[in-house]
Amino acid sequence: MIVKPKIRGFICITSHPDGCAAHVQEQIDYVKSKGPVEGGPKNVLVIGSSTGYGLASRIVPAFSSGANTLGLFFEKPGSEKRTGTAGWYNSAAFEKAATAEGLFAKSLNGDAFSHEMKHKAIELIKNEMGPIDLVVYSLASPRRIDPDTGEDYRSVLKTTGGEYTNKNLNTDKGIIEEVTIGAASQEEINNTIKVMGGEDWELWINALDDAGVLAPGVKSVSYSYIGPELTWPIYTQGTIGMAKKDLEVTRARINSKLNEKYNGSAFVSVNKALVTQASSAIPVVPLYISILYKEMKEKGLHEGCIEQIQRLFADRLYTNDIPLDEAQRIRIDDLEMRSDIQAAVAKSWDLITTDNIADLADLDGYKQEFLKLFGFGLDGVNYDAETNPETSPASLA
Numbered sequence: 521m522i523v524k525p526k527i528r529g530f531i532c533i534t535s536h537p538d539g540c541a542a543h544v545q546e547q548i549d550y551v552k553s554k555g556p557v558e559g560g561p562k563n564v565l566v567i568g569s570s571t572g573y574g575l576a577s578r579i580v581p582a583f584s585s586g587a588n589t590l591g592l593f594f595e596k597p598g599s600e601k602r603t604g605t606a607g608w609y610n611s612a613a614f615e616k617a618a619t620a621e622g623l624f625a626k627s628l629n630g631d632a633f634s635h636e637m638k639h640k641a642i643e644l645i646k647n648e649m650g651p652i653d654l655v656v657y658s659l660a661s662p663r664r665i666d667p668d669t670g671e672d673y674r675s676v677l678k679t680t681g682g683e684y685t686n687k688n689l690n691t692d693k694g695i696i697e698e699v700t701i702g703a704a705s706q707e708e709i710n711n712t713i714k715v716m717g718g719e720d721w722e723l724w725i726n727a728l729d730d731a732g733v734l735a736p737g738v739k740s741v742s743y744s745y746i747g748p749e750l751t752w753p754i755y756t757q758g759t760i761g762m763a764k765k766d767l768e769v770t771r772a773r774i775n776s777k778l779n780e781k782y783n784g785s786a787f788v789s790v791n792k793a794l795v796t797q798a799s800s801a802i803p804v805v806p807l808y809i810s811i812l813y814k815e816m817k818e819k820g821l822h823e824g825c826i827e828q829i830q831r832l833f834a835d836r837l838y839t840n841d842i843p844l845d846e847a848q849r850i851r852i853d854d855l856e857m858r859s860d861i862q863a864a865v866a867k868s869w870d871l872i873t874t875d876n877i878a879d880l881a882d883l884d885g886y887k888q889e890f891l892k893l894f895g896f897g898l899d900g901v902n903y904d905a906e907t908n909p910e911t912s913p914a915s916l917a
């Protein structure tokens with residue numbers, strides 16, 4: 521099959537197996553170029569491991585401390601007629617590269633919120649891996665079926681105050697429009713917390729603990745975002761922000777448990793705003809990211825998921841004295857939040873219109889990175905050649 525991008529709104533409905541492999545390889549090469557992370561984990565479970573921050577969180581321990589990894593995700597395989605999702609191909613490429621270096625790398629595809637997937641992961645850990653010393657929880661999902669009640673919860677991206685209007689990037693047309701985001705009802709807030717809050721992270725830790733598959737000193741980490749004031753109504757003070765607050769409250773409980781039983785610890789890491797499948801769906805944020813990229817690239821401070829997570833492991837998680845903010849969070853959004861960067865972004869935000877977008881924002885960079893998420897635009901890939909849409913992770917083939 522010859523595969524070209526087909527973009528529909530904020531998603532690309534095709535993905536390129538060889539391009540995804542090249543994207544994964546680029547990340548592996550970066551991690552190797554940074555050298556080993558001393559004291560890094562050896563047996564890692566990544567929940568949400570196929571794209572974005574979760575994929576980077578699988579690549580970093582594997583290629584910087586030789587970790588065995590079990591990756592869990594919700595992706596679609598390809599068929600003769602249709603391409604699979606990018607996360608499916610990313611995971612195929614990851615497994616191939618990791619096993620080529622003698623590392624254990626297996627994957628599970630299914631709903632991480634279900635009891636069934638927790639059970640499958642535990643069986644695999646017991647039978648094939650041994651106790652886990654790092655659990656990364658990096659899910660981004662629009663819905664969750666409660667495993668006990670069967671109730672289907674949907675998350676929403678709304679404010680928790682009144683209506684909010686701001687500039688928004690129409691990524692298809694490359695123009696700036698206004699977007700008005702409505703206020704969520706209490707039920708919508710509760711549902712978003714149910715989907716994106718800490719409940720399922722804690723259920724995972726409890727299940728792993730009950731099964732006796734956590735190692736002494738085990739660490740767990742989940743990801744959050746804060747960002748500047750201009751995105752607060754839609755993010756930090758919006759429904760998703762309420763879910764992230766819940767994640768922080770849960771972290772404290774998980775931390776106490778891991779600390780008491782394993783001399784372990786749990787963290788929330790606040791990461792940089794980046795183009796991923798999840799973030800491109802949030803109103804306002806893609807325009808902020810485009811302006812941010814321009815400022816950070818100009819100052820030589822730009823990072824993608826892999827640079828962020830490499831730094832998280834090397835300079836934070838696996839150091840003797842992990843620096844935390846006043847709310848006990850790890851901050852790797854430090855460069856994004858630097859006052860000179862934020863002042864420049866705020867200035868451009870006020871001035872930006874469709875006419876000056878090329879001067880004030882890195883729209884091309886945004887689009888390139890978006891396409892890369894689906895395996896398009898990578899050097900060395902012949903996009904006119906046949907590629908095999910049925911490429912699959914070896915452990916799931």
Ligand code: NAD
Nearest residue numbers: 568569570572573593594632660661743745793794796798
């Ligand atoms: P992403 O869309 O790239 O990845 C989401 C992952 O979750 C994928 O592996 C997907 O397969 C998996 N997934 C989704 N639903 C699932 C389910 N039901 N069962 C199993 N797997 C499922 O998202 P991302 O942007 O990397 O986000 C990961 C985390 O990082 C989120 O908590 C997000 O809030 C946080 N974060 C993102 C940004 C950003 O700018 N992208 C910034 C800071 C923090």
